[in-house]
Amino acid sequence: MKLPTSFMGYNGKEELERIENEKPIKKNIVNKVNPKVPLSGDLSFVNDKVLYKEIVQYMDKTFPSHKNILSGNLKFKDNVMKGSNTYIATAVDMYLKSINSEYRLATQLDLEQKLKFTENIYNDSGLALRNLKKGNKDKAIYLFGQLKKKNLTEKDFPLWFNLRNLNLDNNLNFNLTDESFYSKADSLNWDNGTNFSKVNSFGLPDEKDKNSSRQIWTSDDALSRCYLNRNSDLNSNNSNLSSSDDNGRVVLAKPRSG
Amino acid sequence: MKDHKGVYQNSTELMDLGGKPFYMNDFVDACLYGRLNLFLQGDTGSGKTQLAKDVMDYFPDKSMFILGRNDMDTRELFQQINLEKLRSGVSSQELKELTDKVNYKLFVVDELPNSVPAVRAQLFNLFDGFIEINGKTYQIGEGYSVGIATGNIGQKFTESNNDLGRALKDRMNVTIDTDYFKPNSWDTFNILSNNTNPRVEFTKRNENGNLEKKILDIHSKIVSEEVPFEKLVVANYLIHGLDYVNLDGKETTKTKMKDSWPNAITNHGRGSDESLVLPVSSRAAKSILRLSQAFDYVAKEKGLTDKEVKENYFNSMMNAYKFVGAYSGILNDLSIRENYGNDKYSAMDAVISATKTQFDENAPNVSAGLEMVSSGKSSKKVLDRFSGRWNFMKYFLEKASQENSNGGK
Numbered sequence: 001m002k003l004p005t006s007f008m009g010y011n012g013k014e015e016l017e018r019i020e021n022e023k024p025i026k027k028n029i030v031n032k033v034n035p036k037v038p039l040s041g042d043l044s045f046v047n048d049k050v051l052y053k054e055i056v057q058y059m060d061k062t063f064p065s066h067k068n069i070l071s072g073n074l075k076f077k078d079n080v081m082k083g084s085n086t087y088i089a090t091a092v093d094m095y096l097k098s099i100n101s102e103y104r105l106a107t108q109l110d111l112e113q114k115l116k117f118t119e120n121i122y123n124d125s126g127l128a129l130r131n132l133k134k135g136n137k138d139k140a141i142y143l144f145g146q147l148k149k150k151n152l153t154e155k156d157f158p159l160w161f162n163l164r165n166l167n168l169d170n171n172l173n174f175n176l177t178d179e180s181f182y183s184k185a186d187s188l189n190w191d192n193g194t195n196f197s198k199v200n201s202f203g204l205p206d207e208k209d210k211n212s213s214r215q216i217w218t219s220d221d222a223l224s225r226c227y228l229n230r231n232s233d234l235n236s237n238n239s240n241l242s243s244s245d246d247n248g249r250v251v252l253a254k255p256r257s258g
Numbered sequence: 259m260k261d262h263k264g265v266y267q268n269s270t271e272l273m274d275l276g277g278k279p280f281y282m283n284d285f286v287d288a289c290l291y292g293r294l295n296l297f298l299q300g301d302t303g304s305g306k307t308q309l310a311k312d313v314m315d316y317f318p319d320k321s322m323f324i325l326g327r328n329d330m331d332t333r334e335l336f337q338q339i340n341l342e343k344l345r346s347g348v349s350s351q352e353l354k355e356l357t358d359k360v361n362y363k364l365f366v367v368d369e370l371p372n373s374v375p376a377v378r379a380q381l382f383n384l385f386d387g388f389i390e391i392n393g394k395t396y397q398i399g400e401g402y403s404v405g406i407a408t409g410n411i412g413q414k415f416t417e418s419n420n421d422l423g424r425a426l427k428d429r430m431n432v433t434i435d436t437d438y439f440k441p442n443s444w445d446t447f448n449i450l451s452n453n454t455n456p457r458v459e460f461t462k463r464n465e466n467g468n469l470e471k472k473i474l475d476i477h478s479k480i481v482s483e484e485v486p487f488e489k490l491v492v493a494n495y496l497i498h499g500l501d502y503v504n505l506d507g508k509e510t511t512k513t514k515m516k517d518s519w520p521n522a523i524t525n526h527g528r529g530s531d532e533s534l535v536l537p538v539s540s541r542a543a544k545s546i547l548r549l550s551q552a553f554d555y556v557a558k559e560k561g562l563t564d565k566e567v568k569e570n571y572f573n574s575m576m577n578a579y580k581f582v583g584a585y586s587g588i589l590n591d592l593s594i595r596e597n598y599g600n601d602k603y604s605a606m607d608a609v610i611s612a613t614k615t616q617f618d619e620n621a622p623n624v625s626a627g628l629e630m631v632s633s634g635k636s637s638k639k640v641l642d643r644f645s646g647r648w649n650f651m652k653y654f655l656e657k658a659s660q661e662n663s664n665g666g667k
Contacts (some may be wrong), residue, residue, distance in 0.1 A: 007623075008621040050597065
């Protein structure tokens, strides 16, 4: 058998060189983020049409007034569920919990551990709460009302929330649960476009790094959606929580057994 | 075939290769080029017999039409092909002389399911170029023979307890549902306006011996030429990659799971290709490769350049996979019913879409692996790129590297 040195248009020499010279992404990740959050494992998209239908059914039944924001933004095409926004990702997580699925919505830390998996798509993973004044002010105040009861103040801003384990109510407000994870994250107020490489224990940028190609995009809106974009940059500068397109994917994580 | 105008007319597109549409006639040509037995599955009156009859014109004196009947025995079959002396105790030498004289290139069996199992077995043997007498096989013809059979057995294809379904899967290389790709209204307007004879037309319409020569020439080229490596990787993915299963963290194969597939596939593996399709057998992989090679020749006849054909190797393989696989028993019938409206071709399209994604993601790694072998290096970084359903490629590259370092021995 004669072996070629290229494959499907890819030059073997170039690809070998690229792989050989690839540096592993240095991460500052601790194993235990929150005892109630399972450790990271395999990631997957919703590529089960039956599950997709169940999700749509759940969304339509649970949030009948918001079909245009939720199920209306979803489609199952090319063997995968397409579409994602803050509400969709949160609702999918709520559904998975309701059926005791072994899958859950991927957290920012899950995604950071397998960045390659989300290349060329965007996927929602969190919320950034920066103030109570600008974009999404009402939703920010609603969320902050719950934090005040836990003795947090505006001095603790900016705050990061995993969408995982948040609950939506009928008005699509975000409600904390006992399992919700949130934490102060200074990087959410870094200059727009700051380069970074290392991430902290819950997957947010930890140190600025001029030499890295990854960037965090920020704004001064009250409540912003956070997602990894197609280049694995962290976008936290978008206050439109409901926009969605075909490049969006809901990423699920399956905790490793044991 | 463009040099031949038959009675059957169907301009419904079956597939596309490099922007060239393939129709039913092109598909049948490809099966002849590849010497692949073809079963035309379809309802009565759908035109499958006419299509098969048209193809007989390619081999004017070397094709045989047999009507499958449940009262036909093997003696009558042998009479039809002038081998009636076979049962009268002749010597092996005489048998050989007799069978050598049978030189049919094409056997068309209409309504094959009507024939009894013993006759059916001999018909399949004829398709493959031999007959079996008293446990011995005798080659017939001069190296090329192929069969086209028609019938309508619907879902019985995939019933494991169905002898006919098993026999068809075993001996027919390609099955196509002619109802699924039935002639469109343009065709039927033309057909009905030109001819209202409801019978299949058996009049020989073409005595062009060049068609036979052309088919045999292309066939011998296909047989002798080396299969492109890209196609071999695809074939191996279909054999090994699609066999891979991760059951709650435990790596296994669908082959090992045996009857517990697909029910034991958990949660989100369900609905994905993991629970939708079994791997292909090595024999089916050969049919896929052969059909793909034949598709390439048809595409060239339609104007594709060698470069364009090469660029479409993957698509050619996927088209071949679709048509070899759909009725070969690899699909999960329950899932087809529940998720694909019982449409096997749609299910195959879904598997192909997932396969394409796999190759898009892994092609750079494969090319790096090939360069690694060629340059005599061993790179853990490269080999580590292959995991899960791509373990087969890791194993191959490791072995190829070892072979290389041993001087090719």
